[in-house]
Amino acid sequence: MSNTAFVSIGDLRRGRSAVSQILETAASGGCSTSGGAGKASCGSSAGPEDMPPEIWEKVKNHPCYSEEAHHHYARMHVAVAPACNIQCNYCNRKYDCSNESRPGVVSQKLTPDQAVKKVLAVASEIPQMTVLGIAGPGDALANPKKTFETFRRLQEEAPDIKLCLSTNGLALPEMVDEICQYNIDHVTITINMVDPAVGEKIYPWIFWDHRRVTGREAAEILHRQQMRGLEMLTARGVLTKINSVLIPGINDEHLYDVNREVKKRGAFLHNIMPLISEAEHGTHFGLTGQRGPTAQELKAVQDACMGGANLMRHCRQCRADAVGLLGEDRSDEFTLDKIEAMEVVYDLDKRRAYQQQVEAERQAQHAAKVEALQAVPAGGADDGIAVLLAVATEGHGKVNQHFGHATEFQIYEVNAAGATFVGHRRVDLYCQGGYGEDEQLPSIVGAINDCHAVLVSKIGACPRDELTAAGIEPVDQYAHEFIEKAALSWFAAYRERIARGELVHQPRGDARIRQGAFTAAA
Ligand code: CLF
Ligand code: SF4
Helix, strand or coil: CCCCCCCCHHHHHCCCHHHHHHHHHHHHCCEEEEHHHCEEEEHHHCCHHHCCHHHHHHHCCCCCCCCCHHHCCEEEECCCECCCCEECCCCCCCCCCCCEECCCCCCCCCCHHHHHHHHHHHHHHCCCEEEEEECCECCHHHCHHHHHHHHHHHHHHCCCCEEEEEECCCCHHHHHHHHHHCCEEEEEEECCCCCHHHHCCCCCEEEECCEEEEHHHHHHHHHHHHHHHHHHHHHCCCEEEEEEEECCCCCCCCHHHHHHHHHHCCCCEEEEEECCCCHHHCCHHHHCCCCCCCHHHHHHHHHHCCCCCCEECCCCCCCCCCEECCCCCCHHHHCHHHHHCCCCCCCHHHHHHHHHHHHHHHHHHHHHHHHHHHCCCCCCCCCCCCEEEEECCCCCCECCCEHHHCCEEEEEEEECCEEEEEEEEECCCCEECCEECHHHHHHHHHHCCCCCEEECCECCHHHHHHHHHCCCEEECCCCCCEHHHHHHHHHHHHHHHHHCCCCCCCCCCCCCCCCCEEHHHC
């Protein structure tokens, strides 16, 4: 593995204060969980008390950088970057299904002019849209003219919107000046390896210096550019997030090294995502049978990385033209023909006023949750029992969704120390057209099969029986309670049942990760 430091960390620490703040925040790493106080201080779940105010200003309403913010604020992507300068074995941009959500998928490619119109239209319709990202469908920095033209205009025409870009990093070092020029203060770099021997199994070629480079040499160049680009961004005070695709048998164990290396270089967050490799997508991995990880494999790698770079666990693997809150996609409402027919009024004051209201609601919700959690008795002595719970929620931090209406479940890990959000699972909608689709049940059960219980606001008899038969307890008695409070209350009762000898704690099995999300079903 290459440990070459292109900019010494010591030099970075002596740099601007923003730089030291990023490094200190990255270095704080770790994860202190105190579910009883309502705080799961872990990576993107961190709050203002976990970081300097300047950094909090940058992340507080960015739905990807703050787990809490993603319940309140939306992002959008504009697909102005069709070309790519490398080939990843998990990517095929020719495949497009408008009903599917996963990176690289897009329905309409845009010119910068169209993109700016679209952003202004969305900003006027969705005032809580705070972040504009360019994330493909190719690589943002392999299309620098279109990417920076879009950012330049938006910086002038929509000054309150945070600018964000996602790149494979190959062209990054040469573009850092321009990134800073347009106040792009959030950059995601996809880094799947820090060892070119691993990299050559993921990248068949890169386009570099006017030629196609293959094999180990390609991976070495890419690695060098990624590390240098990350260090340069840290040195300039830009917040960075690292996305890594977990590919079982290729980089699963290696991602621990990736986590440590990017932390050393100041990465703010590390987002470990499951490989999507359905054969029908036509990717190299899909066609050669490379499987993605199971839910427990993904969680095991994420857990092993705790204590290194802070982890993001709420990524929804968005389309390159996604619009809306993470997990929802409203891109259909903003096609070019629909935008033409809209009356677009970008009103900065109105947006600010709306966002102040959103922020006030968020604070009130947070305070109510903390108060509610004070009523929950302490967890007692640690008996080593830890369980996963699936939760159906449509927002406000509460158990407030009918089982049949869930297109995803939030997953909480609960033990004597507290309740911590650890991810989510996409599922196919059970209730369609007012009726339960029983053939969907096995796949829903499969997606939460590692959970001991599912917390819902309501559930019908048929799914109740099927879940119970699978060993997953359906629970609707905490409807409209805050999630953490409900989780801790259920867990306390669960331990009491064990203590009374009514049941024996059994470990659960594994669960299946749903490949992509079919947005039409939502
Ligand atoms: Fe988009 Fe990415 Fe910016 Fe977010 S997404 S460019 S950082 S605004 Fe977010 Fe979507 Fe996951 Fe990306 S949930 S795929 S991490
Ligand atoms: Fe596809 Fe992105 Fe890889 Fe390019 S960098 S091949 S767009 S996944």
